[in-house]
Amino acid sequence: MNIDYSQEMPTVAGRLTLAQIEELVAKPMDTKPDKKFYIALSISGTLLMIGATMLAISLYYGTGMWGNNQPVGWAFPIVNFVFWVGIGHAGTLISAILFLLRQKWRTGIARFAEAMTIFAVICAGIFPVIHTGRPWLAGYLLPYPNQHGLWVNFTSPLLWDVFAVSTYLTVSFVFWYVGLIPDFATMRDRSSSKIKKTIYSTFSLGWRHSNRHWTHYEKAYMLLAGFATPLVLSVHTIVSFDFAVSILPGWHATIFPPYFVAGAIFSGFAMVVTVLVFVRKIFDLQHIITIDHLEKMNKIILATGMMVGYAYAMEFFIAWYSGNPVESFVFINRAFGPYAWAYWIMVSCNVIFPQFFWFRKIRRSIPIMMVIVIFVNVGMWFERFVITVTSLSRDFLPSSWAYYKPTLVDGGILLGSFGLFFTLVILFTKALPVVSISEIKAVADGAQPTHHGGEHHE
Amino acid sequence: MNNEKKIYGITATFKTPDEIINAAKKVSNAGYIHFDVNTPYPVHGMDGAMKIKPSKLGFVTLVMGLSGAAIALLLMFWTMSVDYPIVIGGKPFFALPAFIPITFELTVLLATLSTVGAMIALFFRLPDNQHPLHDTEYMKSVSADKYGVVIEAEDVKFDEKSVLDFLKTLNPISTEIVFYPVVEEYPIFQPKFIMFLIAIAIVVSGGTYFSLNKLTIITPFNWMMEQDRVNAQSPSELFADGRGMRTPVEGTVAKGFIPYPYKGQTNPTEVLANPFLPTKENIALGKAKYFTYCTPCHGDFADGDSRLRGQFPNPPTLHSKRARDFSDGMIYHIITNGQNVMPSYASQITRDERWAIVNYVRVLQRAKNASDADLIDMNKEAGSNVAN
Numbered sequence: 001m002n003i004d005y006s007q008e009m010p011t012v013a014g015r016l017t018l019a020q021i022e023e024l025v026a027k028p029m030d031t032k033p034d035k036k037f038y039i040a041l042s043i044s045g046t047l048l049m050i051g052a053t054m055l056a057i058s059l060y061y062g063t064g065m066w067g068n069n070q071p072v073g074w075a076f077p078i079v080n081f082v083f084w085v086g087i088g089h090a091g092t093l094i095s096a097i098l099f100l101l102r103q104k105w106r107t108g109i110a111r112f113a114e115a116m117t118i119f120a121v122i123c124a125g126i127f128p129v130i131h132t133g134r135p136w137l138a139g140y141l142l143p144y145p146n147q148h149g150l151w152v153n154f155t156s157p158l159l160w161d162v163f164a165v166s167t168y169l170t171v172s173f174v175f176w177y178v179g180l181i182p183d184f185a186t187m188r189d190r191s192s193s194k195i196k197k198t199i200y201s202t203f204s205l206g207w208r209h210s211n212r213h214w215t216h217y218e219k220a221y222m223l224l225a226g227f228a229t230p231l232v233l234s235v236h237t238i239v240s241f242d243f244a245v246s247i248l249p250g251w252h253a254t255i256f257p258p259y260f261v262a263g264a265i266f267s268g269f270a271m272v273v274t275v276l277v278f279v280r281k282i283f284d285l286q287h288i289i290t291i292d293h294l295e296k297m298n299k300i301i302l303a304t305g306m307m308v309g310y311a312y313a314m315e316f317f318i319a320w321y322s323g324n325p326v327e328s329f330v331f332i333n334r335a336f337g338p339y340a341w342a343y344w345i346m347v348s349c350n351v352i353f354p355q356f357f358w359f360r361k362i363r364r365s366i367p368i369m370m371v372i373v374i375f376v377n378v379g380m381w382f383e384r385f386v387i388t389v390t391s392l393s394r395d396f397l398p399s400s401w402a403y404y405k406p407t408l409v410d411g412g413i414l415l416g417s418f419g420l421f422f423t424l425v426i427l428f429t430k431a432l433p434v435v436s437i438s439e440i441k442a443v444a445d446g447a448q449p450t451h452h453g454g455e456h457h458e
Numbered sequence: 459m460n461n462e463k464k465i466y467g468i469t470a471t472f473k474t475p476d477e478i479i480n481a482a483k484k485v486s487n488a489g490y491i492h493f494d495v496n497t498p499y500p501v502h503g504m505d506g507a508m509k510i511k512p513s514k515l516g517f518v519t520l521v522m523g524l525s526g527a528a529i530a531l532l533l534m535f536w537t538m539s540v541d542y543p544i545v546i547g548g549k550p551f552f553a554l555p556a557f558i559p560i561t562f563e564l565t566v567l568l569a570t571l572s573t574v575g576a577m578i579a580l581f582f583r584l585p586d587n588q589h590p591l592h593d594t595e596y597m598k599s600v601s602a603d604k605y606g607v608v609i610e611a612e613d614v615k616f617d618e619k620s621v622l623d624f625l626k627t628l629n630p631i632s633t634e635i636v637f638y639p640v641v642e643e644y645p646i647f648q649p650k651f652i653m654f655l656i657a658i659a660i661v662v663s664g665g666t667y668f669s670l671n672k673l674t675i676i677t678p679f680n681w682m683m684e685q686d687r688v689n690a691q692s693p694s695e696l697f698a699d700g701r702g703m704r705t706p707v708e709g710t711v712a713k714g715f716i717p718y719p720y721k722g723q724t725n726p727t728e729v730l731a732n733p734f735l736p737t738k739e740n741i742a743l744g745k746a747k748y749f750t751y752c753t754p755c756h757g758d759f760a761d762g763d764s765r766l767r768g769q770f771p772n773p774p775t776l777h778s779k780r781a782r783d784f785s786d787g788m789i790y791h792i793i794t795n796g797q798n799v800m801p802s803y804a805s806q807i808t809r810d811e812r813w814a815i816v817n818y819v820r821v822l823q824r825a826k827n828a829s830d831a832d833l834i835d836m837n838k839e840a841g842s843n844v845a846n
Contacts, residue, residue, distance in 0.1 A: 018603035060677065160559040163559070171570045205587075206589055209601060210496055215505055227569060238559050449503055
């Protein structure tokens, strides 16, 4: 196939006018939800209720309802936490890093990916809090002056996590909201219903699309992107410190921060593709979220998948090269021990299946793409499972080795976190513009002046 | 207030980005200062056309970012190195590398929040939903896909007719005169509003009381200080005698409590000899134990004058001839085995402590029944000769 790579492809396919773009994006909010919406909502709501029930059981009877026990004290809760935080990373990568790299194609998917970041971090945040056993005492994690005269331990990776994840959630939310302000104003001026108008006016803060405001706005957006970029890298680095700062073989490795960040982006992009494929179909956004977008994301999945594969190989190499018998035992145990099944699920899903994305046809085929990205989601969940469980189940003391088995309650809570995530996503698609209206207008054909010279900035 | 509406400004709407750039240049070149351009998205080159200076927002970010770093480092320095230093993992009290992650996070957090806060509140002066431009046809069109310019009445060069003529020369698709909205005033202290405030106060305080005092202590919110266990001295319905505290099961041997072979015998004293000399330390131990276990009934000086004030039968004094003639072994036997109403103390007091108590009882008996010869001895020791 002949493609002209000397010219950038149009971001919005089909030469839509600005009014048509707005119409397309605003349609889900202007119309009453149809049957499909309620079916989807009831499925995700059911999952959410299953999770809520299992959580209520855990709170009532205590954490003994889970499979966690010595020596595997960090089981499902931490696996799920790392999994969901990782999912969130794609959103910030798309909205901040691709913005700084001036990738115009990000516009169509940025809003959605940012929303997914926030929802994924909300899902992630539940797990460490319930893992403490007494989640109503979570306030103790904050350094506040108290009658005991005690402070939190600022040198602990677990406390770094508290700060990193809460900062990440806050900054992602602010970034997302700042992007939404002009869209709220547009929705306000579109709507004729009084209730909708009041809600949109409140959230638009009275935005007037004034160019004197746009100047500062673009500056602020650039600054926020500049902060979000190192922030997203720091968050998964700190999450990996939870493991790497300990002395457990298989965890105590300097490769962990980059390995975790690459894995996070890998799983996050897979999740974004999974959800976007449905969203573009259901809301007729094929012109705005084009097959080119999906192809580009698949390329990133291929690249990060190979980084993750490299990390797997390097872990084995270092285990042998370091000459440390404990370290080499752990890795041989991972691949051929009692959890070999999990290890090989991980390797095949994360390293082997994404290799199909070398073929352009497969990158652009929606059914095959769906299968592969779902495999990647599964594989990345198993990566965290393998790291957490294999190292803990067989550490230095053979007398305390044990085989960890999750319980039904564990599985129910994991299912519930998916329910929460998809419920939030479904409600979001109906309540807010899933594509940034002002940004997508700005990159449409003919949206910018044709003059040359003058000030150019983005 | 006069009935005449006050003009906010005059707007002109255009169809293409090229036209609005051109219009903005002309308005700016004509010498107007108080004018604005409204576009559905930022149009490239507009800042140059309007002669807007670059945004100064970055300074807020810089200052607040550095403050965030400083606050984080100071907080960690003060808490970990000054207020409550603890050695953790052999790290120094000021473990800078371990402080970096939180310093970074707080820098980002404070910089981001203050940049956005300053932008919205100080630079934009938002929220402002009462602005004259809201709810005009002009706003609706620039919110969608048109581009507009507004010259405000505040400008010194503003004159309704000349501005309108000037804007018409730019070939707009429409022009509009925008007036200030008629300001409606609401009296604040209406009875209805006050009732509303009172209702909110009742709901909020009631809700807070309920959630803090009732909700947080029902299951599953268990707190460490409230546990399903029996505290010392507390009653329990589980046992027939209604007491929470139990005596050990028959035959229980606690650590340090070897079973007493003379249990129930009347006088095994010939085989029981005091293994301890009445040294200062031993008597001090005996005194401490005597005060813990014996004084409630026997009184502080073994007079049998019970501190329980008649709630329990008073024992006889230990200064009687009979008691003074008891051998050490006999006193030990009574403590261990019990006598009459007195229960056995074998499970509470260790063997060594029982012997120490015996020594202390001897001290009390001696002190209460001192002879003149003792006084002479004492004075000799004190270096005085009063009695001579």
